[in-house]
Amino acid sequence: MKSSFAFSSLSFFVLALGSVARVNGELNCSSIFVPVQVQVEAPFINLTVPVNQSEVTNLIQQFLTVTSNIAGKSIVGTQNISAHYEIFGKLCTPHGVLPNGTLEIATHGVGFSNFYWDLGGDDSPNNYAASAVAAGHSIFYYDRLGTGNSSKPDGIQEVQLGVEVEVAHGVVEYFKNGNAGISFGRIIGVGHSVGSLVTLGVTQTHPTDFEDVVLTGLAINNTLAVLLSVSSIGSQIAAQEFPERFGDLPNSYLALEGLSNLQVIMVQFPFFNQSLIEFSFQNTATFTIGELVSLLLVENVKADKFTGRVLVLTGASDLPFCGGDCSQTVGDTSVTLVEAVQIFYPAASNFTTFVPANTGHAINLQDSAPESYAFIENWIGSANDDTVIGVSLVV
Ligand SMILES: *[C@@H]1O[C@H](CO)[C@@H](O)[C@H](O)[C@H]1NC(C)=O
Ligand SMILES: *[C@@H]1O[C@H](CO)[C@@H](O)[C@H](O)[C@H]1NC(C)=O
Ligand SMILES: *[C@@H]1O[C@H](CO)[C@@H](O)[C@H](O)[C@H]1NC(C)=O
Ligand SMILES: *[C@@H]1O[C@H](CO)[C@@H](O)[C@H](O)[C@H]1NC(C)=O
Ligand SMILES: *[C@@H]1O[C@H](CO)[C@@H](O)[C@H](O)[C@H]1NC(C)=O
Ligand SMILES: *[C@@H]1O[C@H](CO)[C@@H](O)[C@H](O)[C@H]1NC(C)=O
Ligand SMILES: *[C@@H]1O[C@H](CO)[C@@H](O)[C@H](O)[C@H]1NC(C)=O
Ligand SMILES: *[C@@H]1O[C@H](CO)[C@@H](O)[C@H](O)[C@H]1NC(C)=O
Ligand SMILES: *[C@@H]1O[C@H](CO)[C@@H](O)[C@H](O)[C@H]1NC(C)=O
Numbered sequence: 323m324k325s326s327f328a329f330s331s332l333s334f335f336v337l338a339l340g341s342v343a344r345v346n347g348e349l350n351c352s353s354i355f356v357p358v359q360v361q362v363e364a365p366f367i368n369l370t371v372p373v374n375q376s377e378v379t380n381l382i383q384q385f386l387t388v389t390s391n392i393a394g395k396s397i398v399g400t401q402n403i404s405a406h407y408e409i410f411g412k413l414c415t416p417h418g419v420l421p422n423g424t425l426e427i428a429t430h431g432v433g434f435s436n437f438y439w440d441l442g443g444d445d446s447p448n449n450y451a452a453s454a455v456a457a458g459h460s461i462f463y464y465d466r467l468g469t470g471n472s473s474k475p476d477g478i479q480e481v482q483l484g485v486e487v488e489v490a491h492g493v494v495e496y497f498k499n500g501n502a503g504i505s506f507g508r509i510i511g512v513g514h515s516v517g518s519l520v521t522l523g524v525t526q527t528h529p530t531d532f533e534d535v536v537l538t539g540l541a542i543n544n545t546l547a548v549l550l551s552v553s554s555i556g557s558q559i560a561a562q563e564f565p566e567r568f569g570d571l572p573n574s575y576l577a578l579e580g581l582s583n584l585q586v587i588m589v590q591f592p593f594f595n596q597s598l599i600e601f602s603f604q605n606t607a608t609f610t611i612g613e614l615v616s617l618l619l620v621e622n623v624k625a626d627k628f629t630g631r632v633l634v635l636t637g638a639s640d641l642p643f644c645g646g647d648c649s650q651t652v653g654d655t656s657v658t659l660v661e662a663v664q665i666f667y668p669a670a671s672n673f674t675t676f677v678p679a680n681t682g683h684a685i686n687l688q689d690s691a692p693e694s695y696a697f698i699e700n701w702i703g704s705a706n707d708d709t710v711i712g713v714s715l716v717v
Contacts (some may be wrong), residue, residue, distance in 0.1 A: 349444060350456045351414040356617060358407045358492030364484040367615050372573045373558050382557050386549050393618035403485055409493060410471035411436055411464025414451050420474055422507035425497055426454050429490060431515025432515060433578050435470035435607040439463035441598050441686055448598055448691045450648035463623045469607035477574030482612030489521035492516040494531040510702055511535040522666060529627035534705060536633045536698050541645055541659035541685050547645035558585045560608045561682040568608060575608040588684035590639040599685055623666055631672040633692055633701050636660045637681030648677055
């Protein structure tokens, strides 16, 4: 399988970087390690592991220099990656889960691990997984490759988007093959930020994996905004900044610098819960040099064989993808940066956008989370209007 995030024509510097009815009340969650065998032709990134912070900072500076063409220079051909990974995640189902129901597979973004999807505990309004289960859906939310309890391979060649797409595909196969002991009738891909890019990549390389997809915290055509956030994240060598948590990791694994870096990129003030953002910083996960470089390849994506439905839900003040204002339009058109995502999906059966107000990049941290969740779960459920899943949704 050839990676969607493979180098093709990178001729210029692009993107350098309600209420829902409850079923049976509580969630039934269990932790799983999913074994994934990956076989993928991915970009070969000709960079070496930085020896110190000064080299990392230099790399970020090259990344931000509009004429440096770091992707063009560092991606020199492809390589075949064949590897086995263990992917950690949590499977939550409604009590007495119905056979042939809906499973959401959720992929988090940079700075987070699986905890992004269950912030604040079972009864929290910021718990995405609980809202999915309350809508009668099951959900598997996992630690992306290189984060949390999942495998932590080479942070330049392996922890990059093209490989992560195959990891997500492996997770889908695991459930489709019934390895979790439950069979599902539909599988929906749900992503946040880089997790949305991973989900998008799956719809390109494995167009029948997901019935429908929900891409949150995503917009396109604002390269400057992406640069701004790469700059604002304050990339530090993870092992040096958090030796007690990441001391064993190579210098290709990075972490954001402080709580303020998280706030500036992820949320709109003051519409967020301070204790949840502090929790997020205490539990912040690493990202890698391979991920930063492969972010530059997004423009090569075209999911033209995906015929399911697509929902893009992005906060009105999203910084990393909209530069803080998602009402901006593309060129001379009236198409917003969020609506522009449709260009990747010429064959989708439905393309819907939702832009919650007073909301930044990390939807789940904002006070608007319940509104976003209601929209998402009802949208997922709306495909089933004429089928029976035994749950009625009320907005
Ligand atoms: C990788 O980069 C080094 C310089 O950093 C260069 O000497 C070498 O030729 C490059 N390798 C390839 C395959 O381009
Ligand atoms: C970091 O390593 C480079 C060698 O690549 C060296 O030139 C530089 O002085 C080092 N910086 C620090 C602060 O140690
Ligand atoms: C990767 O494997 C494929 C299929 O076996 C082969 O066609 C391709 O040339 C290989 N690529 C590299 C860079 O070795
Ligand atoms: C809870 O989920 C597990 C699988 O994750 C399943 O085996 C078990 O039957 C479920 N329990 C209830 C009460 O639904
Ligand atoms: C913020 O989240 C914490 C943890 O879930 C919760 O205890 C607290 O009540 C929340 N605060 C507000 C103002 O919602
Ligand atoms: C890793 O798994 C253990 C239980 O197996 C759990 O206690 C811990 O919270 C997990 N770590 C993360 C980052 O989810
Ligand atoms: C399972 O669900 C799918 C999609 O919701 C539906 O097309 C299929 O007919 C269902 N199969 C059974 C055996 O109920
Ligand atoms: C918008 O972004 C897409 C995907 O990267 C690209 O194909 C398209 O040319 C861009 N359009 C404009 C007007 O920048
Ligand atoms: C797409 O789906 C939404 C929500 O289900 C619906 O309101 C809208 O009419 C659909 N759009 C088209 C063009 O079918």
